[in-house]
Amino acid sequence: MADEPDYSSRVALPPRTRVAVGGARDVTEALFTSGDRKKKIQGTIFLGLLLFGLSIALIAIAAMIIWAFVAGGPRLNVNLLTNVPSIVTPENAGYRTAILGTLYVIGGVILLIVPLGVGAAVYLEQFANPANKFNRFVDLNIQNLAGVPSIVFGILGLAFIVRGPLSLGFVAAAGSLTLALLVLPTVILASREAIRAVPSSIRDGSLALGATVWQAVWRQVLPAALPGILTGVILAVSRAIGEAAPLLLVGAVTFVTFNPSFFEGGYSTLPTMIYSYAKRPQEELQVLAAAGVVVMLLLLIMINSVAIYLRNRFERTW
Amino acid sequence: MSETTTPSPALPDIEVSADRVASVDTEPKNTFELRDVNVFYGQMLAVKDVSMAIPHNQITAFIGPSGCGKSTLLRSLNRMNDLIPGARVEGDVLYHGMDMYGPKVDPVQVRTVIGMVFQKPNPFPKSIYDNVAFGPRLQGRKGNLDDVVEEALRGAALWDEVKDRLKDNAYGMSGGQQQRLCIARAIAVQPDVILMDEPCSALDPVSTGRIEDLMAELKKTYTIVIVTHNMQQAARVADRTAFFTVLANDETGSRTGVLVEYDLTSKIFSKPDDERTENYVSGRFG
Known part of the structure; x- marks a missing residue:
């Protein structure tokens, strides 16, 4: 133990922290230097643990995707996209109304979050004085909001958007507004x-x-920040597409067999539709739910591809 | 270069071209007059009690050790300090006799008349053409700006190098070319003064030499104020040199810049009045 690293020069830390800090530093150093054997072995072990953790995540994702394709395989055809949902004739049922519902809701989310989110970010970064108490309060709360569970936003949407002040009812617009509130902090950050x-x-x-400051922001800073902003929007929208929990509370559970509209009538989205099929006992509906997962993955990939294409078009290096 | 006067409600009575003609053979007029100027950042006094006159169509250099407030003072000459929260200027900064911090003066207008070139070349991530055309477009000029762009690039001695690739991204140029592009960008808005904040500190000696040659050419048309860390550069290019130093207060930890001596460059570098100046220019300090 002669080569025990000397931590005594540091400020007195509690033993647990000291070990963790020292260990973290040793492992990092070991990866970058050809230190002594012991540290090298420690580094290799740690790297192995990291790769193990990573592979568990990847295996889980791969398992889900493969399961969705295998279980939903019998139903992967065009009918799945064009037919309306049904629990009476599941062999012909499709997801048309749910796909349209998702597109409506997500379209509304994009229209809302881009101007609001980018506007708030521009204000906070370029105009607001960070020493101002109000601005610091706003700043802190945006970060807090990003950590609020999504179901809470569902309750908020139910109380203030579906009922209460806005009283929109259980319509796609209410779903859009609720999801927009949910992902807005992410877009702003x-x-x-x-x-x-x-x-x-x-x-x-x-x-x-x-x-003027406005001209500098509008003509130079924003165009240069656009690729990064688009990345944020992609991530936020991806999260919104997959959300089911808050939508359950604001009306997306309606079993609709007609094309939805934005401000009238019931709507449903892909995640909630999959959920309502999956919770039923019939074998055919289970297959349909799995096929729905594949549809949702494809939709997600499509929307993300468009966004990534746009981002790369605007991308530049400094 | 410009036959027009500067049409500006905020800056009246500045007939730029008339001044330029007049200054060729008469005693140089003063572009700036500073009287007891103090610059604060919040509670901190960054530059204290500077009084000096900066003559027209000459190159005036600010030299001194780091933290002596020379860049701060330079940025108060086109009100760039306004953009830093808590920064404020006390005393009189007169531009052609007019109070530049007067209540009716629009800082945006000031910056169109007094251009600036920064320490690190900062072209916009756009084409060479769009970089130069940005300023004129801000002033509302529309349509074909080819002539304006060519004239500005010629003025910055860059035209011959880039005339075949005006549509290329400015980031593909060398550092020295980028800095000359920034100079071209500044002169495209037809300013009266160009402020340069250590314009060569990020450049190699060859590029530096080209910019110094360019400055000698530009001073026929513009008044130039340059901040430099490089004393040889000040000695080579400047007509007048101001030496600043920093006074550190050990009790409060504050550092305040003061003007030590301001005179013709030849005098500052050969027989300065102040011992501190002599120590600095002879390399014994700083």
């Missing part, structure tokens, strides 16, 4: 990060040419 990553010299350069 990601957009702020993207805006902050634009060098301040770009902003100063435009101001020195006689641009």
Whole structure:
């Protein structure tokens, strides 16, 4: 134990923290230097643990996807996309209304979160004085909101959007608003990060040419931050597409056999439709639910591809 | 370069071209006059009691050790400090006799007349053409800006190198070219003054030499104020040099910049009045 690293020079830490801090440093150092054998072995073991953890996650995802394709296999055909839902004739039932419902809800979410989220981020990053108490309060609460469980937003949507002040009823617009509130903090935080990553010299350069702060932001900073902002929107929308819990509370459980509209009548979305099939006992409906998972994955991949294409088009390097 | 006067409700009575003609053979007029200028960042006094006159169509250099407030003072000459929360300027900053911090003065207008080139080249992530055209477009110029862009690039001695690739991204240029592009961008808005904040500190000696040559050319048209860490550069290019130093208060930990001496460059570098200046320019300090 002669080569025990010396931690005594550090501020007195509780033993547990000291071990953790020292261990973390040793492992990191071991990976970058060709230190002594003991540290090398420790580093290798730790790396192995990390890869093991990673592989568990990957295996779980792969298992789900394979299960969805195998279990839903018998129903993977065009009818699945074009036919309306039914529990009476499950062999012909499809997801048309749920796909449309999801597209409506997500379309509404995108329309709401992009201007609101980017606007809030621009204000907080470029205009707000960070020393101001109000701005710090807003800042803190956005971070808190990002950690609120999604079901809480469902209750909020039920109380204030479906009923209460807005009283929209159980319609797709209510679902959109609820999901928009849910993902708005994510979009704001990601957009702020993207805006902050634009060098301040770009902003100063435009101001020195006689641009107003607004012109500098609109013509230089925002275009440069666009790829990052789009990434944030992609992540937020991906989360919104898969959400079922808050939508259950704001009306997406309706079993609709007609095309939904935005402000009238019931609606359902893919996750809630899959849920309502999966909880029923019939074998055919289980198959249908699995096929629905495949549909949802495809929809997710499609929407993300468009977003990634857009992001790459605007991408630039500093 | 410009036959027009500067049409500006906020900055009246500045006939730029007339001044430029007049300054060729008469005693130089002063572009800036600073009287007892203090610059604060919040509670901290960054620059204290600076009084100096910066003459027209000459190059004035600010030199001094790090933290002596020379960049801060430079940024107060086009109100770039306004953008830093808590920054404020006391005393008089007169631009052609007019109070630049007066209540009716629009800082945005000030920055169109007094351009700035920064320490690190900061082209926009756009084409070379769009970089130069950005300023004129901000002023509402529409349509074909080819002439404006060509004139500005020629003015920055960059035209011949880039005329075949105006649509290329500015980030593909070398550092020295990028900095000359930033100069072209600044002169495209037809300013009266160009402030340069250590414009060569990120460049190699060859690029630095080209920018220094360019400055000698530009001073025929513009008043130039340059902050530099490089004393040889000040000695080579500047007509007048101001030496600043920093006074540290050990009790409060505050550091305040003061103007030690301001005179013709030849005098500052050969027989300065103040001992601190002599120590600095001879390399014994700083």
